[in-house]
Amino acid sequence: VRNPYDAIDSYFNLMMTRTHTTSVSEEVRAKNRAAFEEMAMKEIQVWRDFHEYWLAQEIPTLLVRYEDLTRHTDRVMARVLEHALDVDHMHFFCRRIEHCFAAETIEKLGSYKPRSGGIGKALKKYSPELLQKLNVGIVDTMQKLGYGSFLVPNTEDWDLTPLPGYATKLARPRGTVIVNQGDLVRTNELNTNWGQIRRQMGVTDGNPGPCQCWKCKQKEMN
Structure with missing residues (x-):
């Protein structure tokens, strides 16, 4: 999950840009x-209903927050693998996880470099x-996901523990x-x-330009 303010802006x-790496200019945004x-106002309802749907499912569920994943990648991924593999500890994979997410090697794993941002950076756009x-009707969901303090419109007061x-x-x-049966969360x-x-x-709205995924970029470099 990700806090709705950053998620909706992303x-x-x-x-708008049809890429994961670029953003709409402030000038264009201000005019519209x-x-x-x-x-x-539409997407906040989608965000709430989507997460409430999965919170209500009677299946083994691991709640992972984007904010924790980006700041404590190795520890969060260890928990994800424990859950996915149904094991009690990740001693066997710990060294491999640490290697993959070391600062000097993560850029070499082939993933694209996302647009610059940060936790709560989008709040000023609202x-x-x-x-x-936006906050009307999402208080309960925010608290369930550990985002209770994020309801305060000041990122300095957000609890990032x-x-x-x-x-x-x-x-x-x-x-x-x-999945993929029944009513859609994002209705007409x-x-x-x-x-x-x-x-x-x-x-x-014409040609969106070359694909920005890492595979296409590698082909361009070869």
Whole structure:
């Protein structure tokens, strides 16, 4: 999971630029604030309903927060692998995990370099009035995910202490869930016409340019 303010802004940049690495300019964003606010009001409902759906499923669940993953990558990934492999400890993999996420080697793993950001950096993109509207109806979900302090519109007051053990294992029976069936979380009413938004904001809706994924970049270099 990721806090909704950064998640929604990241999704906005993804859909506007169709890349994971670039962002809409502040000039373009400022001229079309209404379009961003309309999208945010829809996406906050999607964010809430999506997470509430998975929190309600009767299956073994490990709660991992993006904020913990980016700051304590090795420890969080150890918990993820423990959960996925259904083991009690990761002694065998610890050295391999430490090697993969060492500062001098992580850039060589082939992943793309994401757009610059940071925890709470997107908060300034939301007006106080919009934040107040977004927070209506998500308080309970935010608290369940350990984001209670994030409801305060000042990142200096956010509690960035990682989840206990760097991830929270929810005690659930070993049930099953069938995905991609039933109603969508993002209904037609909550869907955004991104082509129309791009045209309104003056973002070219033609050729999005070369693919920015690491595989395509490697091909260009060879």
